[in-house]
Amino acid sequence: MRDKAMDTNSNGAMISLYDVVKTYHTGAGDLTVLKDITLQVYPGELVGVVGPSGSGKSTLLNMITGIDRPTDGEVRVGGQAIHSLSENQLARWRGRYVGVIFQFFQLLPTLTILENVILPMDFCKMYRGRQRKERAIHLLQLVDIADQADKLPSELSGGQQQRAAIARALANDPPLVVADEPTGNLDTVTAAEVFALFEELVIQGKTLMVVTHDQSLSERTERILHLLDGRLDRDVNNGNGKYLAKDVREESHEYDLAQSLA
Numbered sequence: 001m002r003d004k005a006m007d008t009n010s011n012g013a014m015i016s017l018y019d020v021v022k023t024y025h026t027g028a029g030d031l032t033v034l035k036d037i038t039l040q041v042y043p044g045e046l047v048g049v050v051g052p053s054g055s056g057k058s059t060l061l062n063m064i065t066g067i068d069r070p071t072d073g074e075v076r077v078g079g080q081a082i083h084s085l086s087e088n089q090l091a092r093w094r095g096r097y098v099g100v101i102f103q104f105f106q107l108l109p110t111l112t113i114l115e116n117v118i119l120p121m122d123f124c125k126m127y128r129g130r131q132r133k134e135r136a137i138h139l140l141q142l143v144d145i146a147d148q149a150d151k152l153p154s155e156l157s158g159g160q161q162q163r164a165a166i167a168r169a170l171a172n173d174p175p176l177v178v179a180d181e182p183t184g185n186l187d188t189v190t191a192a193e194v195f196a197l198f199e200e201l202v203i204q205g206k207t208l209m210v211v212t213h214d215q216s217l218s219e220r221t222e223r224i225l226h227l228l229d230g231r232l233d234r235d236v237n238n239g240n241g242k243y244l245a246k247d248v249r250e251e252s253h254e255y256d257l258a259q260s261l262a
């Protein structure tokens, strides 16, 4: 594969969906949960995804991460036509190019926090042996839980577990980070802190797509995709643009992800 940092689709987008349809075949008949979705997300964008429960938000993200496949249409991410990759290729591609963050963290319960963060580097053979551990510790420092490195996930609070999951998502320095209701299980203060980490990532140049029910958070994105019954109902520019990035950059010097990950 090519150098990921340079990769965009031929139209300059990080994510391109063309007429994506997803139909589930269920006992009760066919259920079409994504209907002709066409959209582009550009490098460095912070995009919120909102919509009622069942409107297709998770399914949409799963198309982009390759966790699930479209029934019809095309999905291109970072220049890669991911709908045409085999399962094996997809797993490796995802490991390197996309950091995925879930509502319930999905940390492996029998591994320590540190081991959870090292795992994606092992899987994708990124970085060399000892560097992996150093990098994992460094990432845990960035999300402020280095002191929890040797604990098991169950010993951490929800907010700490989500920080660990963010560190894990960053393990292979992916250009794209995708999060499905990442603050849905956190109190509002912790949720705001986690969201601030996302804003830092965008400043660093990563592309972020975040499903959230929390309006106070979605308002902090630059752009909101509204899903309704599997359709892209509205695609709204929030007017935050690069102002958001600038404000955060000026205010926050506590953890400078941009520098630390360079």
Ligand SMILES: Nc1ncnc2c1ncn2[C@@H]1O[C@H](COP(=O)(O)OP(=O)(O)O)[C@@H](O)[C@H]1O
Pocket: 024, 025, 026, 031, 033, 051, 052, 053, 054, 055, 056, 057, 058, 059, 060
């Ligand atoms: N594997 C599946 N098989 C059948 N139906 C599914 C499957 N996954 C999701 N669905 C259905 O697809 C619709 C959209 O689901 P989802 O994308 O999870 O919505 P959201 O994340 O917006 O709540 C829902 O009606 C859901 O029940």
Ligand SMILES: [Mg+2]
Pocket: 057, 058, 059, 180
């Ligand atoms: Mg969902």
